[in-house]
Amino acid sequence: MSAAVQTLDISPVGRVEGDLDVRVDIQDGVVVNAWTSAELFRGFEIILRDKDPQAGLVVTPRACGICGASHLTCAAWALDTAWKTTVPRNAILARNLGQIVESIQSLPRHHYGLFMIDYTNKNYSNSAYYEEAVKRWSPFTGTNYEIGVTISGRPVEIYALLGGQWPHSSYMVPGGVMCAPTLTDVTRAWSILEHFRRNWMEPIWLGCTLERYEEIRSYDDLMAWLDERPEHANSDLGLFWRMSLDIGLDKYGRGHDRYVSWGYLPHEDRYNKPTIESRNASLIMKSGVYNGTTDTHKLMDQSFTREDVGRAWYDEPGHLHPFERTTKAIQKNEVDHEGRYSWSVAVTHDQDGRLEAGPLSRQLIAGGRHGESWQHYDPLVLDIYKKLGGASVMLRHFARMHEGVKLYREAERILREFRLKDSWYEKPTEKDGRGWGRPRRFAGPCATGSRCRTARSRTIRSSRRRPGMSARARTMVPAARSRRP
Amino acid sequence: MANLLWLQGGACSGNTMSFLNAEEPSACDLVTDFGINVLWHPSLGMELGENLQKMMKALVSGEIPLDIFVFEGSVVNAPGGTGEWNRFAGRPMKDWVADLAKVSNFVVAIGDCATWGGIPATAPNPSDSVGLQFLKRAHGGALGAGYRSKAGLPVINVPGCPAHPDWITQIVVAVATGRAGDLSLDEFQRPKTFFTSFTQTGCTRNMHFAYKVSATEFGQRKGCLFYDLGCRGPMTHSPCNRILWNRQSSKTRAGMPCMGCTEPEFPFFDLAPGTVFKTQTVMGVPKDMPTGVDKTGYIKLTAAAKAASPAWAEEEIFVV
Numbered sequence: 001m002s003a004a005v006q007t008l009d010i011s012p013v014g015r016v017e018g019d020l021d022v023r024v025d026i027q028d029g030v031v032v033n034a035w036t037s038a039e040l041f042r043g044f045e046i047i048l049r050d051k052d053p054q055a056g057l058v059v060t061p062r063a064c065g066i067c068g069a070s071h072l073t074c075a076a077w078a079l080d081t082a083w084k085t086t087v088p089r090n091a092i093l094a095r096n097l098g099q100i101v102e103s104i105q106s107l108p109r110h111h112y113g114l115f116m117i118d119y120t121n122k123n124y125s126n127s128a129y130y131e132e133a134v135k136r137w138s139p140f141t142g143t144n145y146e147i148g149v150t151i152s153g154r155p156v157e158i159y160a161l162l163g164g165q166w167p168h169s170s171y172m173v174p175g176g177v178m179c180a181p182t183l184t185d186v187t188r189a190w191s192i193l194e195h196f197r198r199n200w201m202e203p204i205w206l207g208c209t210l211e212r213y214e215e216i217r218s219y220d221d222l223m224a225w226l227d228e229r230p231e232h233a234n235s236d237l238g239l240f241w242r243m244s245l246d247i248g249l250d251k252y253g254r255g256h257d258r259y260v261s262w263g264y265l266p267h268e269d270r271y272n273k274p275t276i277e278s279r280n281a282s283l284i285m286k287s288g289v290y291n292g293t294t295d296t297h298k299l300m301d302q303s304f305t306r307e308d309v310g311r312a313w314y315d316e317p318g319h320l321h322p323f324e325r326t327t328k329a330i331q332k333n334e335v336d337h338e339g340r341y342s343w344s345v346a347v348t349h350d351q352d353g354r355l356e357a358g359p360l361s362r363q364l365i366a367g368g369r370h371g372e373s374w375q376h377y378d379p380l381v382l383d384i385y386k387k388l389g390g391a392s393v394m395l396r397h398f399a400r401m402h403e404g405v406k407l408y409r410e411a412e413r414i415l416r417e418f419r420l421k422d423s424w425y426e427k428p429t430e431k432d433g434r435g436w437g438r439p440r441r442f443a444g445p446c447a448t449g450s451r452c453r454t455a456r457s458r459t460i461r462s463s464r465r466r467p468g469m470s471a472r473a474r475t476m477v478p479a480a481r482s483r484r485p
Numbered sequence: 486m487a488n489l490l491w492l493q494g495g496a497c498s499g500n501t502m503s504f505l506n507a508e509e510p511s512a513c514d515l516v517t518d519f520g521i522n523v524l525w526h527p528s529l530g531m532e533l534g535e536n537l538q539k540m541m542k543a544l545v546s547g548e549i550p551l552d553i554f555v556f557e558g559s560v561v562n563a564p565g566g567t568g569e570w571n572r573f574a575g576r577p578m579k580d581w582v583a584d585l586a587k588v589s590n591f592v593v594a595i596g597d598c599a600t601w602g603g604i605p606a607t608a609p610n611p612s613d614s615v616g617l618q619f620l621k622r623a624h625g626g627a628l629g630a631g632y633r634s635k636a637g638l639p640v641i642n643v644p645g646c647p648a649h650p651d652w653i654t655q656i657v658v659a660v661a662t663g664r665a666g667d668l669s670l671d672e673f674q675r676p677k678t679f680f681t682s683f684t685q686t687g688c689t690r691n692m693h694f695a696y697k698v699s700a701t702e703f704g705q706r707k708g709c710l711f712y713d714l715g716c717r718g719p720m721t722h723s724p725c726n727r728i729l730w731n732r733q734s735s736k737t738r739a740g741m742p743c744m745g746c747t748e749p750e751f752p753f754f755d756l757a758p759g760t761v762f763k764t765q766t767v768m769g770v771p772k773d774m775p776t777g778v779d780k781t782g783y784i785k786l787t788a789a790a791k792a793a794s795p796a797w798a799e800e801e802i803f804v805v
Contacts, residue, residue, distance in 0.1 A: 010534035011575050014527055017498050019573045039572040040561070042495050043611030047604070055756035058744065062604045065499020065647060091704075109505060113529055121531075139529060140516040149513060153506035153650075157731040164736030165725075166506075167499045168646055171741050173762070178703040178740045182805050188733070329611065331564045420805040425704030 003028050012039075015114045017066055023337060035337050038344040041313070045327040053079060053430060057170040068167045069102040069159065077266070079174035081274045082433030088423045091176030092268040097189075097414045098162055098172065099265070100407045101155040105166075107404045108200060111236075112137065112148035115397060119243060129243035136236070144204060144236055151200045158189045158411075176425035183420060190415050197408065207235030210405055217380055219387040237401065244394035253393040258352060259361035260300055263287030265410065268417065276302065276436045284410070286371035289352055290364045292390060297368030302436055308346040311339070319348065323434070359400035360391060378406065487552040487661040489515075490544065490585070491526040494571055494578045495605040495614050496558025499647040500596040501528050506731060507650035510658060521661050524549070538574045545584045553660055554589035554634075556582065559598040559605045559614030560627035570612055579627060582617070586628050590636045591660045592617065593643060595653055600642040600673075601749040602626075608755045618642070618674065622749045636665060642674040646746040651728050652679050673749065675722070683776065684743045685718035687726030688735070689803075694719070696794040697787050703740065706803040710742040712771070715764045717745035717753065719775030 004027075011021040019040050025033040044063050048055055056075040061068035073095055080087055116137040124130050136144040156166035162179050163169030171178045181189075197210065206213050208231065216222050225232055232238050244250060263283040266274070271282035280287050280299050287300040306319040313330040335341045349355050360381065367382025381399045388395060493501070505512050515521040524540065525532060532540065543549045560579050561571035568577030586592055594617045597603030601621050605614040616626045618640040624630040626640075633639060641660070643652050656676060659668060669677045685691065693700070693709035700708030710716035718726075718737050725735045725743070737743055742762055745751050754760035765772040774783055 012527075012533065012537065012573055014525075014530050014533045014537070017528075019493075019527075019571065019578070021572075040495065041563075041570045041612060042559075042561075042605040042614070044604075046609065046611040047607050050758075051756040052758045052761040054761040055752075058752055058756060058761060059604060059607070062497055062499065062646065065497040065502045068497075068499065109502075113505070117529075117531060139531060140513050140523065146511075146513040146517070149505060150508070150511050153508065153731065156506065157733045160729075160731035160733040160739070162739060164734050164739035164741050165730035167502050168746075169736060169739075169741060170744075171736075171739065173703060176704055180704045180706050180740060180803070182706070182803055329570075333564075333569055423704060425702060427702050 005032065017064060021335075035341055036344070037335055037342045041329055041333070041343045043327065043329060045325070046329075053082075054173070057173060061168055061170065065167045066106065067102065068169075069098045072170060072172050073099050076172040076174060077274060078435030080428070080435065081276060082435035083174055083428045083431055084273070084433070085175050085428040086426050087272050087274065088176050088426055089268045089272065090418055090422050090424045091172075092266050092271060093414045093417055094162055094177045094179065094181070094424065095172045096265050096268075097411060098159050100411045100414070101158040102166065103407055104155040104196070104404060104411070105152050107152075107401055108148040108205075109152040111397075111401060112142070112145045113139075113152075116236075116240070117142075117145070119240075119247075124243075124247050127243060127246050129239060129246055132239065133243060136239070147204060148200065148236075151196060154192055154196050157192050161185045161189055173425070175428040176423070178425070180424045181418065181420065186415055186418060186420070190412075193408065193411055193415075201404065201408065205236050205401070205404075207231035207233075207238060210408065213405055217383075219380075219384045222380070222384065241394070241398070244397075249393040250388060250395070251392060253391060253396065255356050255391040256354065257292030257390060258355050259290040259292070259364050260349065260355035260357050261285075261288055261362045261365045262300055262302075263365075264362075279436075281372055284376055285362065286365065286368075286375040288365035288368055288370060289349065289355060290361070290368060291352070292364070292385070295386075297365065297370040299370060304350040304352075306348045306350050308348055310346075312342050312345045313340050314345070319350075356391075358396070359403055360385075360396045363399040363402060376406070486520050486522050488522050488524050488550055489553040489555060489657070489661070490524045490551055491555040491557065492573070492578070492581065492585075493527045494556065494558035494573075494582070495561045495598055495603075495612055496596075497598075498528060498557075500557045500599075500653070501526070503647040503650050504595075504653050505650075507654040508732065509651065510654050512654070515654060515657060515661075519658050519661055521553075521657065524551075541574055541581065541585075545581075545588060547588055550590075551585065551588050552590045553593060553657060554585050554591070555593045555595055555657070556599045556617055557595045559602050559612070560617065561605070562613035562615065562627075563611065564613075566613070582627055586617075586632065586634070589634050591638060591665065592628075592632075592634045592640045593656060593660070594618070594640050595643050596648050597644050597646045597746060597751055600640075600644040600675075601751070603646060604752065607752055616642075619749060622673075636660075638665065638668075639670070639674050641668070641670065641676065643679075644673075644675060644747045644749075645723065646751060649679075649725070649728060649730065652676070671722075675747070679724050679728075680722040680747060682722070682724055682727060683719060684721040684723045684725045684735075684737065684745075684747075685775075686724070688718055688737045689726075690737060693798060693802075695790060696798045697790040698794060698798040700740070705740070706801040706805075707799070710737060710740070711764065711775075713764055714742045715744075715760070715762045716742035717748075717773070718743040720773055721745040721748055723747040 006026045008024050013020045013022050021037040023035040024031045048059055060071040060075045063071055117139045119133040120138050136142050159166035163171030216225050263286050265284040267282055267284050288297050289300050290297050308319050309316045313333040315328040315330050363381035366378040544551045562568055563570040568579035571578045594600045599617055601616045601619050602614045605612050618626040618628050671677050690709045698708050699712035700710050701713050721743055
């Protein structure tokens with residue numbers, strides 16, 4: 001006889017971008033159902049209506065101050081696509097660099113500021129690693145917290161060299177970018193990257209060189225690396241991994257084994273005349289849908305995207321392609337867990353249903369052999385996923401951090417690829433049209449639908465498990481953005 | 486030890502992200518060097534759910550003293566003045582704001598949304614957003630024009646989209662360390678030390694402004710962005726070219742026109758078609774003049790500047 005269902009309402013859930021409430025049903029210590037309620041509506045889509053076409057470059061980055069560069073990139077590519085613009089090679093590289101440095105910034109910021117502080121929760125005081133965790137990762141005062149949060153401001157100094165400031169620059173425009181970096185900008189950017197590597201990535205995060213870390217291509221390689229030297233085991237990555245196993249975060253946050261990535265980083269020689277159709281074959285980081293049950297990869301096609309507004313506070317019917325959304329907000333937003341209960345909509349795939357997005361998804365798709373032969377391929381996270389029997393809180397966080405070294409290398413490559421005497425901007429002709437871009441969120445979770453949706457561009461976002469929460473109740477269904485099954 | 490509570494209303498976390506870029510002092514320095522006790526912050530706080538609700542209630546009742554209340558984001562009044570479109574910890578955020586403002590020694594509004602309403606308050610303002618004590622240029626806002634915190638000050642407005650990290654941490658440290666008396670505020674309650682000079686002050690394109698040499702398109706290594714590309718540097722109050730962004734640059738240095746984000750009207754012209762990154766002109770003369778310059782004076786200045794313009798001003802000056 002199983003125990004009665006206990007319902008727990010949590011308001012607010014912090015450390016999420018936006019105000020988020022969660023209701024969970026718990027039975028036998030296991031979460032059997034979950035509702036997430038995004039509690040803020042600002043109506044960016046409504047604000048953008050009938051405005052200047054380039055208003056998207058000003059407004060959409062401000063949907064989210066954490067991932068503004070992603071929104072800006074998306075807005076710029078959508079306008080380029082709509083206006084049939086030619087984008088100079090330098091500009092594609094400069095846009096990618098902006099997105100990359102925003103992402104690299106978010107790694108230590110998310111790792112220390114938002115994630116590892118839960119490892120200092122007294123619920124884990126029985127762990128052998130607890131004392132060290134408190135010393136390193138306590139909010140504001142932890143040794144590595146302070147180093148990590150402070151150094152997280154450095155990569156976006158490169159963003160400022162391109163766009164004047166981070167967050168909230170609009171330097172990416174249809175036809176290219178506003179800046180024209182000089183040799184001193186490039187040299188300075190390179191030096192900032194080196195500082196970030198020499199002062200955090202290598203000594204604190206990895207305990208080894210990037211080159212040594214890049215040799216890790218499989219789960220076995222990772223285990224061997226961990227045992228190889230005390231510097232590896234005691235690095236923040238090593239300690240994160242060992243403590244996660246110790247407190248059981250390899251067993252929480254299973255998800256439902258289906259993943260999506262739109263792909264990202266347009267190739268500087270292949271996407272100069274962007275179209276919706278040519279996008280998939282023009283990206284360095286390929287798109288895809290991965291089914292973990294059948295272990296199959298395929299490409300992602302935007303035409304399959306649907307927004308299910310049935311549980312959200314919009315007076316719109318059923319499953320809609322983003323192009324068809326009208327964003328009609330319901331006036332009285334009462335929380336009705338049997339009916340509508342959130343400003344967030346459930347984004348689904350027309351054929352494959354609900355998919356998880358985010359860093360783990362991107363890495364699982366990077367492990368596929370689908371796509372173009374020249375596109376980025378990395379088998380590591382997919383191998384760990386299979387060896388550990390699926391997703392978990394631990395693997396999601398690892399996947400996020402794993403991306404850092406690759407993005408770092410791509411940033412280095414871009415600095416070498418800039419041709420400083422070539423053009424950065426080609427003035428477009430404004431006209432009516434329809435475009436599509438994709439705000440890729442590198443950073444933390446996002447609670448409020450209206451915040452991370454831009455006009456005519458949508459993304460499928462993932463859930464993120466909070467270790468402090470999931471340690472108390474095993475999560476069986478994706479917590480964030482769930483619909484009632 | 487000063488207790489600080491940071492909340493977000495109709496916000497994007499941009500000011501929080503900016504705050505985390507601070508270096509002198511850094512976010513951690515506030516705690517370790519200046520004795521500021523961060524009770525809770527939406528991105529960084531440990532507590533959630535009931536525990537946080539308890540703490541909020543203890544702050545409202547005065548059981549826990551609240552020295553500094555920092556607010557980021559607009560105050561949402563929709564629908565119909567209820568504030569239900571932005572609920573937090575079980576009730577409308579606007580009600581928490583009203584209650585907490587009554588017990589705070591100092592209230593600091595960080596960023597445009599909290600100061601003037603910002604992007605959410607752009608027409609048609611779907612969320613009925615206002616700032617803490619202003620809506621655009623209109624005095625009042627969520628707390629009313631007469632509001633004073635327990636220390637006797639109105640809301641200290643630190644605008645910008647986002648606010649610069651130094652503006653944030655320096656103001657927070659000033660009030661936490663008993664230097665509020667040294668603050669002088671302008672008519673929009675902005676600290677004068679930051680918001681009296683113009684964005685143009687210190688801009689590397691000033692010589693091009695002087696000789697009326699224009700950057701006619703983006704991606705040019707010369708020219709002033711005021712004449713064609715809609716730059717508001719000469720009429721925006723900010724120290725963006727004195728206190729550089731991310732220690733490196735500013736929008737105008739990098740080639741992006743200033744959008745006037747520290748002024749109550751941002752985004753200007755409500756982003757109507759034809760107004761974004763394009764200077765609004767009448768008969769070839771900018772509609773909005775540099776602060777304090779009249780049209781006749783401007784036309785005379787232009788003629789003189791063009792006549793005096795040296796040949797080098799038309800060549801690339803920020804050369805590879």
